[in-house]
Amino acid sequence: MNRRDYLLRKFGLSLVTIFVVVIINFLLFRVLPGDPVRAVVGRNVRISAETQQALREQFGLDKPVFPDQFFDTLGQWAQGNLGVSWSLREPVSDVLMSKLWNTVLLIGLGQVFAIILGVILGLLAGWKRKTAIDVGALTFSLIAWAIPTFWLGIILLAAGSSWFGLPTGGIVSPMNVGKPLYTIIPDVARHLILPTFTLTILYLGEYMLIMRSSILEVLSEDYILTAKAKGMSHWQVLWKHALKNAMLPIVTLIALNLGFTVSGAIYIETVFSYDGLGKLFQTALTKQDYPLLQGAFLLLAVSVIIANMAADVLYAVLDPRVKES
Amino acid sequence: MNENWTLFKRNLSDFWKAFRRNRLGLAGAFLVITSILVATFAPLLTPHAPSDIIRDEGGHGLTFAPPSVHGPLGTDDAGHDVWSQLVYGARISLMVGFMAGFIAMFVGSLFGILAGYFGGRIDNLLMRITDILLVIPDLPLMLILVATIRQLDLKISPLTVLIAVIGLLYWTSTARLIRSQVLTIKERQFVARARAIGAGHGHIIRKHILPQIMPLIVANTVLILSTAILVESGLAFLGLGDPTQPSWGTMLNFAFDRSAITNGAWWFYLPPGFAIVWVTLGCVLLGNVLEEMLNPRLTAHHLEGDQNMIAVPAKGAE
Numbered sequence: 318m319n320r321r322d323y324l325l326r327k328f329g330l331s332l333v334t335i336f337v338v339v340i341i342n343f344l345l346f347r348v349l350p351g352d353p354v355r356a357v358v359g360r361n362v363r364i365s366a367e368t369q370q371a372l373r374e375q376f377g378l379d380k381p382v383f384p385d386q387f388f389d390t391l392g393q394w395a396q397g398n399l400g401v402s403w404s405l406r407e408p409v410s411d412v413l414m415s416k417l418w419n420t421v422l423l424i425g426l427g428q429v430f431a432i433i434l435g436v437i438l439g440l441l442a443g444w445k446r447k448t449a450i451d452v453g454a455l456t457f458s459l460i461a462w463a464i465p466t467f468w469l470g471i472i473l474l475a476a477g478s479s480w481f482g483l484p485t486g487g488i489v490s491p492m493n494v495g496k497p498l499y500t501i502i503p504d505v506a507r508h509l510i511l512p513t514f515t516l517t518i519l520y521l522g523e524y525m526l527i528m529r530s531s532i533l534e535v536l537s538e539d540y541i542l543t544a545k546a547k548g549m550s551h552w553q554v555l556w557k558h559a560l561k562n563a564m565l566p567i568v569t570l571i572a573l574n575l576g577f578t579v580s581g582a583i584y585i586e587t588v589f590s591y592d593g594l595g596k597l598f599q600t601a602l603t604k605q606d607y608p609l610l611q612g613a614f615l616l617l618a619v620s621v622i623i624a625n626m627a628a629d630v631l632y633a634v635l636d637p638r639v640k641e642s
Numbered sequence: 643m644n645e646n647w648t649l650f651k652r653n654l655s656d657f658w659k660a661f662r663r664n665r666l667g668l669a670g671a672f673l674v675i676t677s678i679l680v681a682t683f684a685p686l687l688t689p690h691a692p693s694d695i696i697r698d699e700g701g702h703g704l705t706f707a708p709p710s711v712h713g714p715l716g717t718d719d720a721g722h723d724v725w726s727q728l729v730y731g732a733r734i735s736l737m738v739g740f741m742a743g744f745i746a747m748f749v750g751s752l753f754g755i756l757a758g759y760f761g762g763r764i765d766n767l768l769m770r771i772t773d774i775l776l777v778i779p780d781l782p783l784m785l786i787l788v789a790t791i792r793q794l795d796l797k798i799s800p801l802t803v804l805i806a807v808i809g810l811l812y813w814t815s816t817a818r819l820i821r822s823q824v825l826t827i828k829e830r831q832f833v834a835r836a837r838a839i840g841a842g843h844g845h846i847i848r849k850h851i852l853p854q855i856m857p858l859i860v861a862n863t864v865l866i867l868s869t870a871i872l873v874e875s876g877l878a879f880l881g882l883g884d885p886t887q888p889s890w891g892t893m894l895n896f897a898f899d900r901s902a903i904t905n906g907a908w909w910f911y912l913p914p915g916f917a918i919v920w921v922t923l924g925c926v927l928l929g930n931v932l933e934e935m936l937n938p939r940l941t942a943h944h945l946e947g948d949q950n951m952i953a954v955p956a957k958g959a960e
Contacts, residue, residue: 334774341783345790463923465872467879468894468915475903475911485904580781584876588898598782602789603881614786621779 320633327629331622338618342611343390349607399612404604409612413594417616419488420586420593424578426509427516428571435521436567439528444555446533454529458522466581470515470588477511484508486590512589519581520574527570531563538562565635572628575621660935667931673924674864677917681732688726692888695721706907716909719900727893728913734889736921738805739871745809746870747816747863754820755855759828759847768821772814780811781876788882800884808873816862820855827854857936861929868925875918890914 364372380386393399399409442454477483484490488508493501535541536559544554579595586595594613601609661667680687690696696704696717703721704712715724757768784807791803827833828851836846877883878891885892897903897911 330770330773331777333770334777337774338778345786349790349793459926460919460923463868463872463919463926465875465879465891465894465915465918467876467898468911468918471894471898471903471911472915475906475908478903479906576777576779579779580876583781583785583880587880598785599880602785605789605793607790607793610786610789614782617782618778622777625777 323633324630327626331626334622335619338615338622339391339394342615343387346390346607346611347386394615399615400608402601402606402609402612404601404606404609409608412597412609413612413616416592416594416597419591420582420595423509423512423516423586423591423593424582426513427520427581428578430513430517431520431524432567432571434517435524436528436564438521439525440532440555440560440563442525443529443532443536444551451529454525458526461518461522465584466515466519467584467588469518470512470585473511473515474588477514483511488592508591512585512591515585515588516581519585520578523574523577524567524570527566528563531566532559535559535563565632568635569628569632572624572631575624579617579621657935661931664931664935666927667935670924670927670929670931673920674928677732677736677921677924680729681736684729684733687729688723690723690726692722692727692730694723694726696723697721706902706905706910708907709909715913716907718896718907718910719902719905724893724910724913727888728890728917731888731890731893731914732917734801734884734887735871735874735891735918738801738808738874738889739867739921741805742808742812742870742874743863743867745805746811746813746866747859748813749810750813750816750862750866751820751855751859753813754817755824755847755851757817758821758824759843759851765821768817772818775811775814784808784811784873784877785880785882788877792882800882801887804874804877804882808870808877812866812869812873816859816866819862820859823855823858824851827851858933861932861936863929864925864932865929868922868929871918871925872922890917 380389397410399413401407402409402412405412438450438454442451445451474485478485484507486508488505489496489501490504490508493504498505541554541558544558549557582593582595583598584595585591586593587599590596594617598610598613598617600606601613690713696707696712698704698712704717705719705721707713707717707721709716713723713725715728718724718727753768757765787807788803791798791807792800833846833850836850841849874883874889875891875894878889879895879898881895883889883892883895888896891914893914894911897907897914902910
């Protein structure tokens with residue numbers, strides 16, 4: 318399979334997956350009990366029978382579910398119209414956009430720290446195989462895997478707030494609400510410490526494990542032996558020859574991990590009352606705000622699918638073997 | 643039959659000889675078995691029902707009381723005994739985890755065997771389904787599914803919904819593993835011979851394929867259990883558990899929502915988490931060791947030409 322076929326196949330699969338997500342979303346929307354008009358205007362808004370009929374016609378709800386309603390809905394979603402949130406009475410897309418960057422900030426910070434630490438620790442563990450560092454790294458990732466994310470968050474929240482006086486939730490202190498961001502950076506940073514730390518621990522284990530096995534594989538290659546025979550020091554071999562080649566799996570793992578990252582954000586934002594998409598998802602869940610839930614699901618799922626495709630493209634560009642075989 | 647039985651007994655004792663030298667495996671088995679025992683004998687381990695309100699000598703209900711003579715793990719916000727909730731919660735957490743894990747194992751093995759054995763279209767379909775499921779973020783998908791199913795008013799208990807959703811989403815890794823194993827087994831000579839003498843597909847799968855992959859299925863199931871229990875705890879923490887039958891995740895949901903953290907009630911929010919880690923760590927350790935010992939791919943050369951049900955690893959066997 319050459320590179321073009323590989324990319325085309327991945328692209329096709331991503332399209333199919335997005336289509337599946339859209340169908341799931343559409344079907345779930347339809348099987349909900351009650352009049353679909355309610356899904357548009359909200360459950361508790363009083364409207365007359367005439368208005369109801371007018372809305373029904375406006376949204377095409379008097380037409381058959383398939384194909385008319387399906388393609389109408391599809392068209393609305395494609396234009397970014399995801400309906401109106403029941404609990405917030407605002408367009409779902411506006412609500413989502415207002416929370417998006419908070420989540421991107423949190424996830425981004427957690428990922429950056431986890432990748433840096435994971436690469437360094439994984440490198441050390443693989444290099445010094447079967448020593449205390451290695452055993453420690455493996456034990457850590459095993460335990461980090463077995464700990465429920467939200468419980469780790471709860472522990473760190475309790476410890477951080479009572480021992481270090483860190484804030485227990487939110488993004489800014491009440492007194493700083495509404496001030497321009499650059500004036501309150503220290504305050505925001507203080508709020509970010511605990512959730513970022515939790516996310517870092519959560520993501521770290523996997524990066525460490527992948528880096529470890531990747532470096533072990535690279536170190537057994539012949540060119541490493543050649544480099545050593547040339548008289549290079551261990552550090553030089555690691556830095557100049559091993560690291561670059563061992564990094565390849567990490568690059569793809571970052572994007573492939575995004576689904577897992579999203580789960581982490583839902584738990585962590587809930588525990589730390591962090592005002593992002595994850596917290597929004599949880600609130601929509603408890604308030605049974607279906608338009609909001611489905612809009613959030615659509616946004617999260619489609620971003621993850623696109624990130625996966627990006628990872629495949631990146632992999633094909635970085636790994637010359639995809640081209641050859 | 644008798645011959646098979648002797649073979650099975652010999653295999654089992656060989657397996658035990660190797661297993662008991664593996665400290666990680668023993669530790670995992672210990673963690674898993676103790677939790678199952680606690681769940682089974684919950685009523686013997688505590689004098690209270692989880693819903694009993696604990697009162698002091700004066701008859702006042704004890705809320706957020708730290709561990710004392712009234713209860714080894716204190717009480718929650720409503721005065722319930724935390725230790726009783728913990729041991730009864732083991733029943734719910736393990737039940738949901740085990741049932742969901744078994745569904746995942748069954749669906750995954752079925753799909754894996756069919757795809758690996760018949761290949762072609764079934765195989766293609768299976769691989770595309772797993773590709774798609776792999777990419778859709780699982781937690782949001784489960785949350786939206788459970789929330790919608792609940793709203794449908796189908797008179798299904800919340801726990802059944804959880805079991806079904808977890809079980810039907812986490813079978814793909816099992817299916818892939820089993821498929822790749824079946825692919826190699828069906829090329830072996832004994833399968834070709836069976837086919838040559840006219841054995842049907844059902845016979846070959848039951849008598850030749852299944853015995854070979856059974857150990858792998860067992861090991862994989864133990865690993866799936868840990869995922870299922872973790873996922874259940876997460877969904878319950880987010881409020882999708884059954885409040886009338888609290889699992890460990892539901893307990894943590896209560897503790898979090900009813901401000902156990904700001905009240906410093908560590909005896910309320912720490913034990914359920916430790917219990918979850920206890921079981922999942924046990925399953926992961928046990929599952930990994932079993933897979934290492936039983937996966938014929940890892941010890942393939944010991945299996946060549948041998949019909950043993952259980953492969954004995956090179957090290958540790960006599």
